[in-house]
Amino acid sequence: MSRMKQILKYFIVVLLYYSGLAFVFRFLKRLSRSNQKPLILMYHQVFDDPKAELKYSQAGLYVSTPVFDKQMSYLAKHYKPISLADLATSIRSNQTLDPKNIVITFDDGWRDNYQHAYPILKEYQLPAIIFLTANFIGTNDIFWFMRAATLMTINKLDRQQLRALFKKVCLSSAESDSAAIETMASDTDWFIEKLKKLDLIVINRVLDELSKSNKKSDNTGDNSRWTMNWDEVKEMSQHGISFGSHGCTHRVMTTLSSDENMRELRDSREVIEAKLGLRVDIFSYPNGDYNIEIEKLVEQGGYLCAVTTKGIGKPGNKSELFALRRIGVHEGISVGPRGNYSRAMFDFHLLRNS
Structure with missing residues (x-):
């Protein structure tokens, strides 16, 4: 997005937000039961020093620690965060869903989730689920x-x-x-x-x-371990953080055979369950890519539900349990032109995706 477009979008959003029109729009959406659905948020990395760490990642995959703190503070005050397992159970039992419910998820199993996100989630007592790419946890391998x-x-x-x-x-x-x-x-x-x-x-x-x-090195810096280890995963699992599977290798499932996909589903689940001593029954499609055949494999593999970024599944629709859509959250959606956190920008992102 060009600089001028970014500034224009910011001022339009701020105008809508502080004029009260955004709240009217939210109220009207909530009057319609067909639109009442909780949001599922998708995070990846939480950087303490984005300028230093961004060279190893993509702009759409990170949020800075101060911005993440403000986002979690806002969710704790204005929403009712629940676990993804509780949401799936409510859907299966046809319970009425509160549109103020919201679910926090992370993909991949980055070490910074433990270092920077976990303390903030604990501070605000927010449940979250992290989808682990099993073969990378406890290693120095990089994606x-x-x-x-x-x-x-x-x-x-x-x-x-x-x-x-x-x-x-x-x-x-x-x-x-x-x-x-x-x-x-x-x-x-x-x-x-x-x-x-x-x-x-x-x-x-x-x-x-x-x-x-x-002839230039692709060395990924002094931080030789970019994913969590199993001790960190175990600690988090004892303090309100749940874990699901993101496969073993992070290969895009639509490029694999049925046998390869079943191995990804089965082996990743077995590894995580063996390490944690807990049942793992929620899956996140790598890159969000899936099809009907893969959905069936996930269900056959004993999973309760699955999340994506490309599905049409609306939390509340039982038939879409294996294609629950998440909305991506990154630094750019909640900061103004000067890079400062904007509550209006963050709330507008949630509103337009609700």
Whole structure:
């Protein structure tokens, strides 16, 4: 989004918010029972020092610690946070849902969730669920998309250079994509979205070639462990934080066979349950990608429900339990043009997605 568009959006939102029109809109939506549904929020990383850490990630995947604190304070005062398990149970038993209920979720199992998000969640006594990518917990391994973001930060390649790289390594991936991908402002986001369509072996081949051809390190800094370890997971599980599965490898399930998907579902669940001694029955689709066949596999795998970012599932509809839609939350949706937290921006984001 251009600077001028960002400023214009901010002033429009502030005008609507403080004029009271936003509250009228919320009231009218709540009068309609068909629109009464709790929100499920999706977070990824919580950075203490975004300027230093963002070079290893994407702008749409993080929120800073001070902004996260203010968001949680707002949710504690103005909403009724509940666990995702409680929401799923209410849906299954056809209980009436309070539109002020809200669910807080995190994907992947980042170490900063323990370091920065967990103390704030404890302070406000908020329940949350973290979806763990089982094979990465307790290791120094990094996700391929983190490596891709790091290489892009270091080498600063443009799309023409990246297309040449794709043609060199895997010709088919250089074909044109949807308008949504082609119009992405960030070259890093464009690059990662292109890679998501490929098999993990091919992804690593592309990244290896990028690293080799530019002769610059893709070292991810002094923080050698980016995901939580099992001791941290256990501690959080004893203090109001739940855990679900995000698969074993974070591979996009629509690119895998049925057997591979079932292994992702089964093995990740078994690992987490063995480590925690607790039942794991909620799943988060890696990258939000799924289809009807994958939904059925998740249900067959013994899961209670599943969440995505691309589904049409409205919490409250029993038939959509395996495609419950979440709304992404990141730094950009709740700050003004100067980068300061804006309650109006955050609340507007929640309102327009409710």
